[in-house]
Amino acid sequence: MSDWPLEDRGVAYGDGLFETVLVRDGTPLLWEQHLARLARGCRVLGMPLPAREHLEAPLVEAGAGLSVLKLILTRGSGGRGYALPETLEPRLRWRLDPFAPSAQRWRHGVRVRHCRLRLGIQPLLAGLKHLNRLENVLARAEWTNADTAEGLLCDAEGRLVEATCMNLFWQRDGVLETPRLDRCGVAGTLRVTLLERAPIREVDAAPETLERVEALWLGNSLQGLWPVARLDDAEGNPLRHWRVGPSHRPLQALAHEALGYPAITP
Amino acid sequence: MSDWPLEDRGVAYGDGLFETVLVRDGTPLLWEQHLARLARGCRVLGMPLPAREHLEAPLVEAGAGLSVLKLILTRGSGGRGYALPETLEPRLRWRLDPFAPSAQRWRHGVRVRHCRLRLGIQPLLAGLKHLNRLENVLARAEWTNADTAEGLLCDAEGRLVEATCMNLFWQRDGVLETPRLDRCGVAGTLRVTLLERAPIREVDAAPETLERVEALWLGNSLQGLWPVARLDDAEGNPLRHWRVGPSHRPLQALAHEALGYPAITP
Numbered sequence: 428m429s430d431w432p433l434e435d436r437g438v439a440y441g442d443g444l445f446e447t448v449l450v451r452d453g454t455p456l457l458w459e460q461h462l463a464r465l466a467r468g469c470r471v472l473g474m475p476l477p478a479r480e481h482l483e484a485p486l487v488e489a490g491a492g493l494s495v496l497k498l499i500l501t502r503g504s505g506g507r508g509y510a511l512p513e514t515l516e517p518r519l520r521w522r523l524d525p526f527a528p529s530a531q532r533w534r535h536g537v538r539v540r541h542c543r544l545r546l547g548i549q550p551l552l553a554g555l556k557h558l559n560r561l562e563n564v565l566a567r568a569e570w571t572n573a574d575t576a577e578g579l580l581c582d583a584e585g586r587l588v589e590a591t592c593m594n595l596f597w598q599r600d601g602v603l604e605t606p607r608l609d610r611c612g613v614a615g616t617l618r619v620t621l622l623e624r625a626p627i628r629e630v631d632a633a634p635e636t637l638e639r640v641e642a643l644w645l646g647n648s649l650q651g652l653w654p655v656a657r658l659d660d661a662e663g664n665p666l667r668h669w670r671v672g673p674s675h676r677p678l679q680a681l682a683h684e685a686l687g688y689p690a691i692t693p
Numbered sequence: 694m695s696d697w698p699l700e701d702r703g704v705a706y707g708d709g710l711f712e713t714v715l716v717r718d719g720t721p722l723l724w725e726q727h728l729a730r731l732a733r734g735c736r737v738l739g740m741p742l743p744a745r746e747h748l749e750a751p752l753v754e755a756g757a758g759l760s761v762l763k764l765i766l767t768r769g770s771g772g773r774g775y776a777l778p779e780t781l782e783p784r785l786r787w788r789l790d791p792f793a794p795s796a797q798r799w800r801h802g803v804r805v806r807h808c809r810l811r812l813g814i815q816p817l818l819a820g821l822k823h824l825n826r827l828e829n830v831l832a833r834a835e836w837t838n839a840d841t842a843e844g845l846l847c848d849a850e851g852r853l854v855e856a857t858c859m860n861l862f863w864q865r866d867g868v869l870e871t872p873r874l875d876r877c878g879v880a881g882t883l884r885v886t887l888l889e890r891a892p893i894r895e896v897d898a899a900p901e902t903l904e905r906v907e908a909l910w911l912g913n914s915l916q917g918l919w920p921v922a923r924l925d926d927a928e929g930n931p932l933r934h935w936r937v938g939p940s941h942r943p944l945q946a947l948a949h950e951a952l953g954y955p956a957i958t959p
Contacts, residue, residue, distance in 0.1 A: 429699070430696035430697055430698055430699055431696055431697040431698075431699065431701070431704050432696055432697075433695070433696055433697065433786055433788060434788070435697070435704065436830075437704040438697050438701065438703040438704040438707075438709075438765065438767065438824065439711070439765070439824070439826075440707075440824065440825075440826035440827065440829070440830050441704075441706075441707030441824055441825050441826060441827055442826070442827060442830050443704075445705070471831075472827075472830075472831070473834060499704065499705070501704065502830075508833070508858055509826065509829045509830045509832075509833035509857055509858060510833050510834075511830070511833070511834055520699055522699060522700070544817060545815075546815075547813025547814050547815035547849075547877070548813050548814065548849050549811075549812075549813035549828065549849075551810060551828075551831060552827060552828075552831075557827055558704065558705070558706065558707055558827075559706075559707050559825035559826070559827045560705075560706035560707060560708070560775065560825070561706065561707055561708060561738075561818060561823055561824075561825045562815065562817075562818075563706070563775045564702075564706050564708050564738075564768075564775045564777070565737075565738070565817060565818075566775075567774070567775035567776050567777070568739060568776075568777055583813075583814050583815075583849075591775055592774055592775060611813070
């Protein structure tokens with residue numbers, strides 16, 4: 428696909444939205460959930476949602492096997508400064524790339540750490556996959572060792588929110604929980620799906636909560652669900668280890684069913 | 694100048710910075726202040742600052758009279774997701790456009806309103822002119838009547854911060870004040886200049902403060918300093934009127950001296 432014009436509001440202001448979609452043999456997974464989030468983002472930003480046929484057009488170019496479709500929708504060009512253009516002509520661009528999930532992490536789990544960065548609280552934009560992602564970039568830059576898979580983020584008031592590009596789930600006293608996302612964070616499509624299919628409570632929780640949970644997972648619609656085997660503090664020192672095993676598998680199996688990934692046996 | 698590649702991190706994540714510079718007869722105004730802010734942004738984002746000669750190269754194309762130079766510096770392409778590329782090759786783009794300030798506003802002042810949107814608190818990014826500007830876009834979309842010139846923004850905890858694209862100054866009990874910008878907001882180059890040249894205190898203030906000030910101004914390095922003649926609430930109903938006159942002129946004259954604009958006489 429072609430480039431972005433110099434004056435596009437996507438680069439000038441991050442004035443737009445994106446979706447990253449797992450595609451198997453030309454079929455997009457969790458597609459209704461992706462479309463619903465994009466539609467909600469368009470309502471909040473005051474942009475028209477492109478016709479479904481335009482959003483689905485790239486799929487004809489996906490070959491056999493797994494690929495990842497990245498859709499970026501910006502408000503287009505125009506407007507004086509931050510003011511909206513009188514006539515909105517959003518700009519849709521996409522790319523398709525081959526994809527392979529980190530399958531060994533499904534079985535053995537991952538090492539994660541707390542990030543120092545605190546997410547700003549902005550309820551207007553909470554849950555949306557918009558193009559203002561500098562916080563995620565800066566949080567991801569907090570570590571460079573390859574054996575740390577993700578970083579966990581709290582909001583400015585110290586509540587757990589998400590990981591830099593995944594949502595967070597845990598089991599505490601036998602109950603499945605995930606952070607509420609009404610102040611900041613991205614409401615992942617896999618999270619939406621798991622909330623529909625499993626009894627998961629949306630809660631406010633402090634980061635110390637995680638040191639007392641029976642099981643912890645990270646997940647998104649590309650990678651599926653990773654059990655967490657080790658949690659580090661923001662300096663990389665261990666806070667807690669978990670034995671990855673049977674207690675991690677039922678929720679993982681639900682997630683993987685939705686994505687066409689295999690269920691892992693203990 | 695050329696377009697942005699599809700995968701540029703500027704559009705993908707707003708991963709970059711910009712500057713908007715007033716240029717008179719080929720000479721950039723407040724140029725050292727613009728360079729200092731850009732350098733600080735590069736340090737925070739972990740990007741190399743382009744050589745001064747590259748940043749100044751566009752100026753040879755500026756003709757006589759006033760123009761506005763917009764520089765956008767992104768982190769370039771590459772990296773897996775939010776993770777930084779191993780080799781950083783920032784991308785610099787610019788455009789020059791003719792410019793004319795809203796000179797009648799210098800004399801007669803403007804009508805402004807409070808915005809409903811609250812800025813998220815993110816000290817890491819506070820003061821920078823980065824590319825994550827969705828909050829400004831949404832705030833600017835709160836009004837469409839042409840006779841309202843600007844909207845005032847508070848942070849999530851209710852402190853005054855700035856206007857959508859200008860900084861805020863007022864005189865209270867004979868003392869000049871401006872909001873502190875250590876939690877959010879953009880530290881304008883005109884604001885930096887005025888803080889150096891006039892006794893202005895940086896303060897935390899509630900929005901109701903403005904109803905009791907003797908004079909209120911908005912300013913930036915393109916427009917100079919606008920006296921405020923009328924302040925509205927977020928529905929456009931008047932909260933306070935000021936007679937624009939002699940009390941507004943000294944600070945305005947200081948600002949205009951820095952930008953080569955005329956001093957306005959009562």
